[in-house]
Amino acid sequence: MGQKLTIEPVTRVEGHGKVTIHLDDDNNVVESRLHIVEFRGFERFVQGRPYWEAPVLVQRLCGICPVSHHLAAAKAIDIITGVGPDGLTPTGEKMRRLMHYGQIFQSHALHFFHLVSPDLLFGINANPEKRNVIEVAREFRELAVQGVMMRKFGQEIIKATAGKKIHGTGAIAGGINKNLSLEERDFFKNGKDPMNIDKMIEWSKEALQLFKKYHLENKEFVDGFAAFPSNHLSLVRKDGAMDLYHGVLRAVDHEGKKILHDIDYQNYLDYIGEGVKSWSYMKFPFLKNLGKKDGWYRVGPLARLNTCDFIPSPLAQKEFEEFKAYTKGKPNNMSLHMHWARLIETLHAAEVINDLLNDSDLQGTDLVAHGKKCDEGVGLIEAPRGTLFHHYKVNSDDLITMCNLIVSTTHNNEPMNIAVRKVADAMISGQRSIKEGMLNAVEVAIRAYDPCLSCATHAMGKMPLELSLLDATGAILDRKLK
């Protein structure tokens, strides 16, 4: 009799995500599916609203990474206002970059310290009661305090550039609505220890060393866990450098061959399609030239280090060279190396923030550029979790008539399904009951992609993580809650 394992994570008011693992009569895994809600409700909601409201409106989407949506929408609206991606004033573009790299820094730091460091410090097989940030705080207090302060530093950067924590208004059509005062600059440059950029760079380097030490001691696990070949997609600067704010769209296959050749993302619909499957509301993006079966790809930190030719900041570039050397220059397809890539990006973000703080353009007063309006625009940005697409069309009354969003978690839909399948094959096949390690392993595989399962809203009364073992009739054979 066939069985189905169900992992049902946090329920939100707009729906919920869950993992189902289907077993055959011999308890072998035959299929695994990750279901996550999609954002189509928002795309309808924004229709009929004036286009210049989009950068603020889209922050309703997600309380996790509102800055990414804010900036992606602003970049699309720049096109509609006729400014174009390269037409911002130096102050406008650099303030947006500071906001964005502040977002990357705080998000990556949070992911590392809250989700990854317990695994690194206590081991993946440690008691789940021990593998959490509370225990890190108890046994490695200094490290945990660093995590809090790095997150806070990034949040303060966002506040200084976006204007406020909630529904920031920093990025506006064609530019930015404020510059960075000298007082604000000095707060980040010379703030009382540890709240200054020098300390953030130092801590970023230390976090990288912690990961590398763990990797050295646990190579078989880190290299082998949920590893699989894939294509990789991200923005890169026109000269091939890593650029998380703007660039052209590039994809490489698992061997490093370019399969999307630095295209202008205004034409993304010519190259990227979105497949559907009956069991999920979330679409499955793919490269049209390779088709649905072979055209899926990964986005996010691992993909970005696989697509770019170099990192334009010295400390991160040195780490990038070591990262590339590990796979002899070929793309890295190991899921847990996502953490390594994320930490290299954390260091890069800190270096970029440092460079920007030393740039007097941030104190400029020419904040907004103007152009001739057109009726369509696409904005792309490399959000912490991966490439984020915003596409709008407007009518002659300046009202939005079409909105299409492809978020990072959607790009990573197929890779996350495959990662779960890999774990299921290794740990669940042949089992008739749910072991704690199974739940943890599935979590670790999904968490590596840092999916946004709870994207827009939250409320008290949430459901816990649930793993159920069901037979073909739907009867629960085993059930575990987290």
Add this chain to the structure above:
Amino acid sequence: MKKILLFGFGNIGRQDDGLGILLAERMEELALNNGFGLLDFEANYQLNIEDALTISQYDVVLFADAGVNQAEPVMIAKVEPSAQTEFTMHAMDPSFILHLCRGLYDTSPETYIITMRGSEFEFGQPITTEASQNLNAAISMVARLLSEITGVEFAADFNKETLTLNH
């Protein structure tokens, strides 16, 4: 005198999900209009690790949030520290923040959670009529709670035209 923080969290772009933020904003307005300086205010989409540092600087913390499927329109509960974590790190529970605060900063403020029942969480504003009534009820209840905590007599009197905080 005790140092008190009222911290609302939620997404005001998702109707009733913004109740916690609205409570913090309304109470801040009342406090400002009445020269009541005992309270500090904070608001954000959700709680996260840096909030452990924030609350470590207070004697009393009142978190405010929307609630779903709760028995009463407004509920106030004492928060006890808990190490329970969630599936992702994207949002954290007040009890986890309190636990982290104690672990990192060796302090444990007296902490409460005020939840106001919401019913609609779609994109857009404003909040529903029921949620608005629950918000007004919460203001009165928080005023009473503050009286108990501080020993200072004050109360929020609500009518449709004006809101005053007497102390």
